[in-house]
Amino acid sequence: xxxxxxxRADFPILERTVNGKPLVYFDNAATSQTPTVVIDTIVDxxxxxxxxxxxxxxxxxxEATDAYELARKKVQSHFNAKHSHEIILTSGTTHxxxxxxxxxxxxxxxxDEIIVSAMEHHSNIVPWQMLCERTGAILxxxxxxxxxxxxxxxxxxxxxxxxxxVFTNHISNALGTINPIEEIITKAHQHGAVVLIDGAQAxxxxxxxxxxxxxxxxxxxAHKLCGPTGVGLLYGKEEWLNKxxxxxxxxxxxxxxxxxxxxxxxxxxxxxxxxxxxxxxxxFGAALDYMNAIGFDEIAAYENELLAYxxxxxxxxEGLKIYGTAKQKTSVISFNIExxxxxxxxxxxxxxxxxxxxxHHCAQPIMDFYNIPGTVxxxxxxxxxxxxxxILVEAVKKAKMMLS
Ligand code: 7TS
Numbered sequence: 001x002x003x004x005x006x007x008r009a010d011f012p013i014l015e016r017t018v019n020g021k022p023l024v025y026f027d028n029a030a031t032s033q034t035p036t037v038v039i040d041t042i043v044d045x046x047x048x049x050x051x052x053x054x055x056x057x058x059x060x061x062x063e064a065t066d067a068y069e070l071a072r073k074k075v076q077s078h079f080n081a082k083h084s085h086e087i088i089l090t091s092g093t094t095h096x097x098x099x100x101x102x103x104x105x106x107x108x109x110x111x112d113e114i115i116v117s118a119m120e121h122h123s124n125i126v127p128w129q130m131l132c133e134r135t136g137a138i139l140x141x142x143x144x145x146x147x148x149x150x151x152x153x154x155x156x157x158x159x160x161x162x163x164x165x166v167f168t169n170h171i172s173n174a175l176g177t178i179n180p181i182e183e184i185i186t187k188a189h190q191h192g193a194v195v196l197i198d199g200a201q202a203x204x205x206x207x208x209x210x211x212x213x214x215x216x217x218x219x220x221x222a223h224k225l226c227g228p229t230g231v232g233l234l235y236g237k238e239e240w241l242n243k244x245x246x247x248x249x250x251x252x253x254x255x256x257x258x259x260x261x262x263x264x265x266x267x268x269x270x271x272x273x274x275x276x277x278x279x280x281x282x283x284f285g286a287a288l289d290y291m292n293a294i295g296f297d298e299i300a301a302y303e304n305e306l307l308a309y310x311x312x313x314x315x316x317x318e319g320l321k322i323y324g325t326a327k328q329k330t331s332v333i334s335f336n337i338e339x340x341x342x343x344x345x346x347x348x349x350x351x352x353x354x355x356x357x358x359x360h361h362c363a364q365p366i367m368d369f370y371n372i373p374g375t376v377x378x379x380x381x382x383x384x385x386x387x388x389x390x391i392l393v394e395a396v397k398k399a400k401m402m403l404s
Contacts, residue, residue, distance in 0.1 A: 002294065002302050007383050010035040010290075014383065021353025024388045029173050029332055029379035030357050031223045032204060034287075038226060041286040045279040053278055054252060054269075068278055071285030072268070078288045079218065080209040081235050085267040088234040088241070089281045093200040094123040096219035096234035097167075099271055100196055101127035103244030108164055110136025115158050115193075117168040118144045118369065119175060122362045124167055124198045142168070144369070148175035148324040152183065163193040170202035174363040174377065175324025176307075176332030178202075185215055194240065200224060204381065205303060205330045207296040210235050222280065227287035231280035234271065241267050248273040299382040303331040306380040310389045314378075317397060323366075323375050331380040334361075337396070340403045342376045348399035349376075354392050 008014050011033045016023050025033060045067070051060035053068050069084075076084040090096045108114075114128050118141050132139050140163075142155045150168070159166075166188040171178050181197050188195045196217035199208055203220040210218050217240065221232040236244070246253055246264055250273035255263040264270050291299070310333050314320055319338035336342055346358035359374040360367045367374055378392055 002298050002382060004302075004383065004385055007294065008385075010037070011383055012036060012039075018353045018355070019351050024354040024384075024391050026378040026380060026384065026388070026392060027355045027357050028204065028381040028384075029201060029224070029361075029377065031229065032226050032381055033383070034228065035226055035290050037290050038228070038283050038287050041283045042228065042279055045282055050279070052275055064278055064282075067282045067285075068276075071281045074285035074288050075233055078207065078292065079233070079235055080211050082211060083238060083267075086235055086238055086241065088236065088268045088271040089276055089284075090219075090232050090234050090271075091230050091277065092221040092223070092232035093198060093219050096217075096232055097123055097196070097198065098127050099234055099247040100217050100219075100236070100244065101131045102247055104131055104165065105134045106245050107243065108135040108137045111162065112137040112164045113140055113158075113160070113162040114138070115140045115142060115155070115163055115166045115188075117142045117150055117179065119148060119150070119172040119177060119179075119363065119366055120167070120169055121173050121198065121200065122364070124169060125365070128165075128167060137164070144177075147326050148172065148177045148329075148366075149326045150177075150179055150184075152180065155184065156187065159187060159191045159193070161191065163188065163191050165196070166193050167196045167198065169198040169200070170208065171199075171205065171330050172324065172363070172366075173201045173332070174334055174361040174366050174375070175326065176329040176334070176379075177324060177326040178328040178330055180328075181215070182213065185213055189214070201330070201332075205296070205300055207292075216240050222284035222287060225287055226290055227284040228277075228280045231277045231284050233284075238267065241271070244271075246270050246273070250274045252276075294382065302382055303380055306384055306386065306389065307331040307333070309386050310378065310380065310392070313389060313393045314396070317393070317400065319400070320396070323370055323372070332377060333379075334375040334377045336372060336375055337400050337404075340400065342374045344403050345376045345396060345399045348402060349392065349395040352391070352395040352398065354395045356392070 049063040051064040053065040199220040218235040223229040253273040342358040
């Protein structure tokens with residue numbers, strides 16, 4: 001059992017008011033809030049040992065380098081990667097996907113096929129479309145049903161010897177669906193295809209084991225799991241990271257540079273050109289420590305309670321429809337109320353202190369599938385409460401009354 005009041009005390013922002021009302025923060029799928037221990041880590045870095053890494057003999061630089069490399073080891077251990085050099089610290093999920101998608105330009109031929117799912121965030125669609133434009137590869141889409149579940153028979157039918165890459169999210173940001181990634185990975189491998197899993201939405205709720213999954217690439221952002229913005233990870237199997245060319249050229253990613261020829265550094269530095277988000281990386285490590293101390297099983301169990309409660313309470317509102325009713329889903333509720341634009345609901349509930357996201361959630365193909373302009377999305381974290389859900393429900397009722 002989690003002590004929610006104790007946990008809430010770790011998040012100073014939860015004490016603030018918005019429009020004169022206590023903040024109810026239900027936009028966790030966009031970004032999570034930051035506990036004091038992570039904020040302190042950031043302050044500590046800039047107060048005591050701010051320096052560039054991997055290049056100075058001086059004490060501050062060594063301290064910063066040690067702290068950054070320790071953070072990489074924390075990320076390795078969290079995701080159970082075999083080697084710490086299989087963890088590339090990036091600016092986030094989008095950056096990580098682009099490293100892989102750009103790198104595969106050198107490894108694909110015209111007519112090769114790439115499979116994505118129908119419920120991807122734009123950052124797991126557009127880089128692959130750009131890859132197809134560069135190489136002549138063809139993008140295929142695994143369709144979904146009305147509940148927002150992937151049609152696995154259709155996936156089977158898409159796989160062939162032409163399939164080179166398969167990309168899906170672990171959990172959908174717009175619908176909350178938990179996708180059957182074990183099956184997706186196993187089947188792709190049976191056809192010799194490489195798999196990238198976008199874990200941006202999964203990592204706040206589950207602890208992925210990349211070796212047990214046998215996944216080739218796994219990507220996520222720190223800011224969705226209590227860390228800062230501008231940092232994330234690309235996990236890649238050593239074999240695949242060695243095959244991919246570097247993404248950016250510059251300092252840190254080289255072995256020897258002459259005007260005639262440059263050779264590249266080994267992993268992970270080959271993909272880490274320039275000065276990275278040093279403080280962000282260190283704070284990412286602190287965020288993982290914080291969440292692991294609470295425990296991912298406990299987090300998931302509590303968030304499931306919030307999901308069940310929120311679903312039941314919201315469905316009591318007449319005319320409210322939930323998008324994303326998969327059997328396996330996480331604590332995201334996307335909904336609309338008949339004849340009311342989601343933006344209008346979002347604006348009114350904000351006046352009442354409740355933060356939700358409205359719009360297409362960077363997943364326009366999902367909105368097209370349901371033939372809607374967008375949804376209101378309430379996404380719960382382990383520091384939210386049922387009392388806050390009651391406030392949301394009352395705010396939505398009020399919005400409905402004002403708008404209908
Ligand atoms: N993939 C998924 C599944 C996501 O949910 C997001 C961000 C990204 C990739 C991109 O992550 P970034 O850290 O590189 O921006 N999703 C959302 C969201 O649902 N609302 O705001 C950002």
